[in-house]
Amino acid sequence: MKTTFVTAAVFLFACKSPAPAETPQNIAVKQAPEESYQKSIDDSAKKMLERGRDIFRDESFGSEQFWGDKLRLHEVIAGEKHGGTGQGLTPRTALALGLRVDFGRVPSALGDVIKGGTLSFDDAENTNNLLKHDAVVGVKAFYEGDRMVSVGITCALCHSTTDDNFGKGIGRRLDGWPNRDLDVGKIVALAPNLKPIAELLGVDVATVKKVLESWGPGKYDAELLIDGKAFRPDGKSAATLIPAAFGLAGVNLHTYTGWGTVTYWNAYVANTQMHGVGTFFDPRLDDAKKFPVAARAKTGHARPKVDHVTENLAALHFYQLAIPPPKPPDDSYDKRLAAQGQALFNGKATCARCHVPPLFVEPGWSMHTAEEIGIDDFQARRSPDERYRTTPLRGLFVRAKGGFYHDGRFATLGDVIDHYDRHFKLGLTENEKTALANYLRSL
Numbered sequence: 501m502k503t504t505f506v507t508a509a510v511f512l513f514a515c516k517s518p519a520p521a522e523t524p525q526n527i528a529v530k531q532a533p534e535e536s537y538q539k540s541i542d543d544s545a546k547k548m549l550e551r552g553r554d555i556f557r558d559e560s561f562g563s564e565q566f567w568g569d570k571l572r573l574h575e576v577i578a579g580e581k582h583g584g585t586g587q588g589l590t591p592r593t594a595l596a597l598g599l600r601v602d603f604g605r606v607p608s609a610l611g612d613v614i615k616g617g618t619l620s621f622d623d624a625e626n627t628n629n630l631l632k633h634d635a636v637v638g639v640k641a642f643y644e645g646d647r648m649v650s651v652g653i654t655c656a657l658c659h660s661t662t663d664d665n666f667g668k669g670i671g672r673r674l675d676g677w678p679n680r681d682l683d684v685g686k687i688v689a690l691a692p693n694l695k696p697i698a699e700l701l702g703v704d705v706a707t708v709k710k711v712l713e714s715w716g717p718g719k720y721d722a723e724l725l726i727d728g729k730a731f732r733p734d735g736k737s738a739a740t741l742i743p744a745a746f747g748l749a750g751v752n753l754h755t756y757t758g759w760g761t762v763t764y765w766n767a768y769v770a771n772t773q774m775h776g777v778g779t780f781f782d783p784r785l786d787d788a789k790k791f792p793v794a795a796r797a798k799t800g801h802a803r804p805k806v807d808h809v810t811e812n813l814a815a816l817h818f819y820q821l822a823i824p825p826p827k828p829p830d831d832s833y834d835k836r837l838a839a840q841g842q843a844l845f846n847g848k849a850t851c852a853r854c855h856v857p858p859l860f861v862e863p864g865w866s867m868h869t870a871e872e873i874g875i876d877d878f879q880a881r882r883s884p885d886e887r888y889r890t891t892p893l894r895g896l897f898v899r900a901k902g903g904f905y906h907d908g909r910f911a912t913l914g915d916v917i918d919h920y921d922r923h924f925k926l927g928l929t930e931n932e933k934t935a936l937a938n939y940l941r942s943l
Contacts, residue, residue: 501895506671509533514566517623525566525840532552542670545818548814548815548818548819549818549819549822550616550699550819551679551749551815551819552815552816552818552819552820552822553675553819555655555812555815555816555819556655556656556659556660556675556816556819556820557637557654557655557656557673557675558634558640558655558656558662559654559655559812559816560640560653560656560774560776560808561652561770561774561776561777561778561808561809561812561830562776562777562778562806562808562809563640563652563653563774563775563776563777564640564642564650564651564652564770565650565775565777566696566775567650567651567652567691567775568642568649568650568652569650570693570696570716571688571692571693571694571697571813572691572692572693573651573688573691573692574641574642574650574651574685574688575591575646575692576588576629576690576691576692577589577627577639577641577648577651578622578624578628578641578648579809580636581624581625581626581630582628582643582646582647582648582837583648583649584646584648585692585898587624588624588625588627588628589627590622590623590624590625590626590627591620591621591622591623591626592621592622592629594627594895595668595669595670595702596735597619597637597682597683597686597687598669598679598681598682598683598717598718599637599638599639599669599682599687600636600637600660600661600662600670600673600679600682601630601635601636601637601662601669601670601671602634602635602636602637602662602667602672602673603635603662603665603666603670603672604672604673605633605634606630606633606635607629607633607859610626610629613861614666614667614670614721615666618837618939621642626704628641628648629693631648633748635663636672637656637657637660637662637735638655638656638657638658639653639654639662640652640653641659644787648869651776652895653774655745655766655816656673656675657679657682657768658678658679658682658684658720658742658863659675659676659678659679659742659744659745660674660675660676660677660679661673661674661677661678661679661681662671663672664863669681673824674826675745675746676742676743676744676745676746676820676823677744677746677812677826677898678718678742678743678744678745678748678899679718679742679903680717680742680899681717681718681719681739681901682717682718682742683715683716683717683718683720684715684720684936685711685714685715685720685739685741686710686713686715687710688712689708689709689713692910694708695710697713697725697917700725700793700797701724701728701793702728702793709732711731711737711890713759714730714737715737715739716737716739718741718742718901718902718908719737719739719740719741719742719758719908720738720739720742721737721740721901722740722755722768722769722771722773722779723736723738723740723773723882723883724739724793725753725773725793725794725799726785726791726793726794726799726882727790727791727792727793727794727882728792728793729743729882732878733878736907738878738879738882739907740756740879740906740907741899741902741906741907741908743899743905744825744895744898745820745823746822746823746824746825746826746895746901747823747824747825747892747894747895748762748821748823748892749821750859750863751859751861751892752816752863752864752866752887753865753866754853755889756836756879756888756889756890756891756906757879757880757882757885757886757887757888757889757927758867758881758883758884758885758887758889759883759884762817762820762821763813763814763816766813766816766817766820766864767780767809767810768780769815770809770812770813770817771802772794772799776808776809777804777807777809777874778802778804778807778808778809778810779802779804779807779809779810780799780800780801780802780809781801781802782799782800783800783801784800784884785800786800790884794899799814802913803909807847809905825892825894825895826895826897827895828895828896828897828941828943829897829943832897832941833938833939833941833942834938837934837935837938837939837943838939838941838942839939840935840936840938840939841935841936841937841938841939841940841942842939844928844932844935844936844941845936845940846924848928849917849920849926849928849931849932850854850924850926850935851920851936854863854866854868854890855890855892855893859892860892860893860894861889861890862890865890866889866890867885867887867888867890868887868888868889868890869886869887869888870887870888871887873923874919874920874923875888875905875909878908879907888906893940893943894943895943896913896941897941898943900913913940913941914933915934916938917933917937918933921933
């Protein structure tokens with residue numbers, strides 16, 4: 501009887517005890533069996549690269565609301581026949597202003613004419629034809645039938661060029677290369693209505709034109725509409741050289757004076773310089789003493805109802821980081837001297853202290869005071885951190901036109917080397933300087 505009672509008690513206890521918990525299942529098990537997570541990464545990378553390329557080349561971010569709707573720039577481009585004014589922008593004038601033609605997008609019939617050398621460069625009809633096929637690099641024209649109704653711009657306007665394979669300014673597209681022939685100021689000055697810029701700066705239209713025409717080819721002032729400083733203390737233009745958009749993988753800060761990361765600068769430019777329509781937040785621009793124009797316009801607090809910028813930033817960033825620095829032609833430097841120069845770069849000349857191989861920029865916060873590098877602080881003081889960024893060196897041969905440093909103050913690499921030789925008291929011989937220049941050209 502006692503045994504039976506104990507057995508029953510055990511049975512009842514077992515019935516009342518909770519069932520053992522199921523072993524937690526790894527969430528990865530729920531991944532579709534026909535797909536691995538690695539495949540999803542690979543697929544995402546491919547899609548991001550392709551979409552980023554399309555954004556870089558063709559996305560206007562809604563900038564047509566400024567360049568077309570407000571400045572009416574499309575009117576002088578189109579000409580009277582296509583809803584504008586005057587004869588329109590001829591291919592000759594467009595190319596002289598530094599605009600580029602992507603031959604890969606030129607319609608076949610017109611392409612045959614170009615290859616045959618019989619294109620009429622003085623007929624604006626040809627410009628309109630190219631624009632309708634998105635063949636003018638960085639310019640996004642909008643048509644209703646045969647009438648051009650607006651125009652916007654893309655990243656490629658300043659940061660792509662061509663290999664000139666079919667004539668000056670006509671060829672295969674080279675994304676990431678700075679267009680050092682592009683005269684942005686002169687192009688903007690063509691606009692029939694510059695009042696929006698004048699009102700933003702608090703000056704008259706004549707002053708705006710004077711500033712724009714002072715920039716010259718290959719230069720642009722990305723801080724003018726932030727601080728209103730159009731000229732340096734020495735009277736020269738405050739515009740800086742258009743930077744490269746290649747070789748940015750592993751590089752933390754974008755542009756000459758830092759400001760922020762590559763993707764920050766994309767948002768900054770898309771919203772404040774290209775005049776796209778998007779969300780942009782930077783409370784640093786509320787400093788009315790340092791950034792009077794931006795503070796007055798509340799530039800750092802853009803929150804439109806419709807955002808054409810933000811959804812494009814991730815893929816754009818992905819594509820930019822994928823653009824490698826171009827390799828210099830083998831005949832552009834002496835290999836023996838370059839090898840000697842490399843030893844100097846890493847040794848006596850101490851270049852590698854800041855330009856750390858293989859990035860050729862310091863990992864981390866690569867910023868320096870003007871005093872450290874031996875130049876004036878005008879441009880540095882226009883930025884939040886008031887310093888200059890260490891510029892990556894690969895692909896220097898692409899950036900030689902217009903000079904070196906942010907404003908092109910040094911005409912040649914030899915001038916740059918001479919400056920640092922004096923500033924750091926390196927004691928380089930002329931032969932060593934030549935070797936070092938050859939190494940820099942080889943990067």
